Amino acid sequence: MMRSKLLSLVPCATGPFRTMSTTTKLTTVEVNDKTGIATLTMNRPPVNGLNLDLLRDLRQSIAEIEGNKSRGLILTSSNPTIFSAGLDIMEMYKPDKERVRAFWTALQDAWLALYGSSVPTAAAINGHSPAGGCLLATSCEYRVMLPKFTIGLNETKLGIVAPMWFMSSFLSVLPRREAERALNQGRMFTTDEALQIGLVDEAAGTKEEALEKCAQFIGTFAKVNPIARALTKQQFRAAELEQLESERAQDLEKFLFFINQPAVQKGLGIYLESLKKKAKN
Numbered sequence: 001m002m003r004s005k006l007l008s009l010v011p012c013a014t015g016p017f018r019t020m021s022t023t024t025k026l027t028t029v030e031v032n033d034k035t036g037i038a039t040l041t042m043n044r045p046p047v048n049g050l051n052l053d054l055l056r057d058l059r060q061s062i063a064e065i066e067g068n069k070s071r072g073l074i075l076t077s078s079n080p081t082i083f084s085a086g087l088d089i090m091e092m093y094k095p096d097k098e099r100v101r102a103f104w105t106a107l108q109d110a111w112l113a114l115y116g117s118s119v120p121t122a123a124a125i126n127g128h129s130p131a132g133g134c135l136l137a138t139s140c141e142y143r144v145m146l147p148k149f150t151i152g153l154n155e156t157k158l159g160i161v162a163p164m165w166f167m168s169s170f171l172s173v174l175p176r177r178e179a180e181r182a183l184n185q186g187r188m189f190t191t192d193e194a195l196q197i198g199l200v201d202e203a204a205g206t207k208e209e210a211l212e213k214c215a216q217f218i219g220t221f222a223k224v225n226p227i228a229r230a231l232t233k234q235q236f237r238a239a240e241l242e243q244l245e246s247e248r249a250q251d252l253e254k255f256l257f258f259i260n261q262p263a264v265q266k267g268l269g270i271y272l273e274s275l276k277k278k279a280k281n
C-alpha cells in the first residue's frame, strides 16, 4: 500500500511539536519528536468498524512504530464520539468464504501485535468502545477515557461469543469475578462505571487531556531500562500470546464454524437491521 510521509506542525497536549506523520487511508501514525511517543489514530468512518483493511493497517502501523524506535504507542480515534464500534459486522454477515478467513486472520495478527507490542501502550478512549473496540483498549497497558461513553464486551447481547483471547485481554485488566459477570451479561460500562471497576485507569475531560495522560503514563518508564521493561512485559503476557499462536488455526476454524451457524447469521442480520433503523431515526 502506498504511504505518504510528511513532516507537519500539529498541536499536541504539551505544545506544538514537529512530528513525523505517516498516513494511510485508515490509520495515521504521528511521532512526537520531543517525547518520542507515537500516536496511532484510527480513521475509518463512520464508526471505525474493524474490517479487513483497518485490521491490516493497524498491524502495519504497530510494526512501523516498533521499527521506528518510538518510546511508546498511544491508540486513539479521529472520530469525536467513537473509539471503535468493534468488528465490522458486515465482515461476518453472509460472508465471502475467502475474505472472512483473511478477516479473522488479520484480527488475530492485529491482536498479537498490539497485546505483544514491545513498546509501552496506552489507549486514549475518546468515544464508545464496544466489543472489538474494548479488545483493542484492553490490549494496551493503560486506558484513559472521556466522559459519557461506554466500553465493554457486549458479544452475548448479539448472540455471539467472545473468543478466549478477547477474554484474556479483559482478564488482564479486571478481576476474574468481575470479568466473568460482565462477559456473561454482555455488559457495557459507562465511563464512570469503567473507572470505578478498574476497566479504565483514568478519566479525562478532553481528547488532548487523555493524550497527555497517556503520554504521562508512558513517561513513567523513562528511567527504566527499555530492554528489561520489554522482556518483562513479554514474559508477563507470554501465556496468552503463546496460546493464540499455537492454536490460531483451530481458532479460525472455530470462528468459521460458529459464524456460519444459521442462528448466528439470523441474529447478526437482526442486529444489523436494528443498528440501521436506529441510525435512520
Ligand SMILES: CCCCCCCCCCCCC/C=C/C(=O)SCCNC(=O)CCNC(=O)[C@H](O)C(C)(C)COP(=O)(O)OP(=O)(O)OC[C@H]1O[C@@H](n2cnc3c(N)ncnc32)[C@H](O)[C@@H]1OP(=O)(O)O
Pocket: 046, 047, 049, 081, 082, 084, 085, 086, 087, 088, 089, 090, 128, 130, 131, 132, 133, 154, 155, 158, 160, 161, 162, 163, 254, 255, 258, 259, 272, 275, 276, 277, 278, 279, 280
Ligand atoms: C464453544 C465456544 C466456541 C466459541 C468460539 C468463538 C467463535 C467466535 C465468534 C465470533 C466472535 C466475534 C466477536 C465480535 C466482536 C465484535 O466486535 S462484534 C461488533 C460489536 N459492536 C457493536 O455491537 C457496536 C454496534 N454499534 C453501536 O452500538 C453504535 O453504532 C455506536 C458504536 C455506539 C455508535 O453509535 P452512533 O454514533 O449513533 O452511530 P450509528 O448510527 O449507530 O451507526 C452509524 C453506522 O454504522 C453502522 N455500524 C455501527 N456499528 C457497526 C459495526 N460494528 N459493524 C458494522 N456496521 C456498524 C450502523 O449500522 C450505521 O450504518 P448506516 O445505517 O449504514 O449509516
